[in-house]
Amino acid sequence: MGQQHDIYYVPSKSQWPIVAAVVMFLTVFGAAHWLNAEPGEAGFGKTVITIGAIGVLGMFFGWFHSVIKESLAGMYNPQVDTSFRMGMMWFIFSEVMFFGAFFGALFYIRAFSVPWLGGHGHGVLTHQFLYDTYSGAWGAAGGNGPLHIGGAFSTVPPWGLPLLNTLILLTSSVTVTIAHHALRGGHRGRILLFLGLTVLLGASFLFFQAHEYMEAYKELNLTLHSGVYGSTFFMLTGFHGLHVTLGTIMLAVIWLRVLKGHFSKDHHFGFEAVAWYWHFVDVVWLCLFLFVYIL
């Protein structure tokens, strides 16, 4: 805690924050314009999103480029390293709360809103006057609400692809940990092997997830429109899939950086940050497997 009396690195000026603000703005402005356009109207939304998204990629590339350069130049002392660690930890905490909102919605829907519509507890009158044939069951029997929004559907059986994906992610958490130990022990070949395996496992998770989505849409008629079951299913697994995608890209970047020899035994915050993120994504999946697929 402030024990180091050498100098805490404060960059003198940087163009990246303002670039980041502009490209983030372009992305969401384009998205808003696109969503708001009347059907058939030729808006400029998609063009602006594309420019913004390319800009976001370029910004990440440039910003990380300068950070890596500074890191390799030895400008970050242990105190700076601690700031980065705290930043990553609290960022992951904010992500936990983001998923918390959607899990909270799922629990509320399953514990209150669907049973109430089916006449349990305090919903007696709603049930009697509006939806008297609705049972308030979850899953294929009533998860799409009293008006069966989206039509009849079947749920994804948990013991097929989802179980496989669970095993894949659990294995990948083990491989990334082996790679971390190898990094601390200085075994370069072993790091590259196990980190590479982690990237492949992440990619295969995404492949199976995509396959599962296609099956759900084509054969099970389970879509984003399948009432609140479809809403919670696709929003939770979709946001998780997005995080796995980001995590896999991050792992791949770290693999390249290991290849370039950017990390040392005791100076490898970038590696650890990505490993933390990967474990976080893994834990979210375990909750999903339990609450979305099994229960």
Add this chain to the structure above:
Amino acid sequence: MAHEATHDQHDDHHHAPQGFFQRWVMSTNHKDIGTLYLIFSLTMFFIGGSFAMVIRAELFKPGLQLVQPYFFNEMTTMHALVMIFGAIMPAFVGLGNWMIPMMVGAPDMALPRMNNLSFWILPFAFALLLSTLFLPGGSQAGGWTMYPPLSLQSSSLAYTVFAIHLMGISSIMGAINIIATILNMRAPGMDLLKMPVFVWSWLITAFLLIAVMPVLAGAVTMLLTDKYFGTSFFNPHGGGDPVLYQHVFWFFGHPEVYIMILPAFGIISEVIPTFSRKPIFGYKAMVFAIASIAFLSFIVWAHHMFAVGLPMGAEIFFMYATMLIAVPTGVKVFNWVATMWGGSLSFETPMLFAIAFVILFTIGGFSGLMLALVPADFQYHDTYFVVAHFHYVLVTGAAFAIMSATYYWMPKWTGHMYNEFWGKVHFWCSVVFVNVLFFPQHFLGLAGMPRRIPDYNVAFADFNMISSIGGFLFGASQLIFLGVIVHCAFFSKKKATDRVWEGARGLEWTLSSPPPHHSFTVPPVVHDEELAHGHVND
């Protein structure tokens, strides 16, 4: 290697980067970014304030005179969004940016580039939000809470949602930066329980921000997918429930209310000891009270929803949990009064605002207690009583604390004293007219006048006219504030001393006025007797 870093640092230490663009847009300096935040906040304060003037002008007389009802609803909605996310929150972040590194003995914020990004997201986010006023179909008009299904009818929902996402990203990054600064950047000897109360209040506020801003992002994302992607979160036909939105929103919303008041508590806990020339009474109790309030803020959200038809058990739980907040808040008010008790008081402008805060915030706290009672809330819900309540805590609470902080620290920032006479004129005008503005609204609410409606029963005419007159004069009084700030920043001839105030204690007062570009390049040696709370034994 280390030489380069030192060189970079060295450059910065003596002078700010040259060139307007480089200094302000590419900044990594906590003081410059703090100044940007404060200027942005002041701008938003006047934009949001002009919306309030439209509201009060329409309500001056019964009947529809000036604006269309839809435009009126846009004004109530945008007034709240702009004041909450644009004026109050950025003002606190700006004050934190300026003061926290100086108070804990740090060279700068822990993550200076991210600090700049947190700020620069905001002008874009508010451009997006305010642009909806000019879109076909207009802006969000269902209130700042954006309850579905009403909010889903707004044709510009996507713009509002993305603007809120951007504000959330900005707040989360700002909060992460503040936590890392406080936990990692303190000078040796600046123990946690020797930190100024303002720093403590921000540490806890930052935790609240990181915990709840993502939840708001989740709530508005569900609105977005319900409107544009066919999900059914809030649609009972598909098994959803509009009340679900209210739960998720207020899980964010209640801690958000404390995000807007805890830093104010911190400010008042700095100002009152200085002008009482006494250390604060019960330092540890003050810190624990802030922490207790923050904890309780997570388990009281449904008191915003008593009238929605909650199960009895939930209403009773949330009622008692809400009333419990009065205990730590009472401790704070008691300690502020006990700090003044027996002190040798002087009444400069910051102290006047602080004393007004203690009295008027307490009135807002008491009306909050009335609203916490379920049977009473059935009467008061969505009336002007609620409007009066939260304006007492947010205007005479949060905004008065920000004004107090501005007068208190402005000599430190600019190196010049503000004009004490005009500061006092600003104070007396504000404190009189704010009560003319909001006090009658209690009576209007108790008599049954609903919120967010452009017209009203003629029975409410007199009090509304009084309230509107108070509103116009309160709004005009803020032009004095602007004048005092501009004068102090650019024209004041009276130099400020390093300590500025006779009774001021703490590391920030050991620096020159204005302070060097980087506060403490080398960690200062902390002498306990220099600190406001150097000897914590109670």
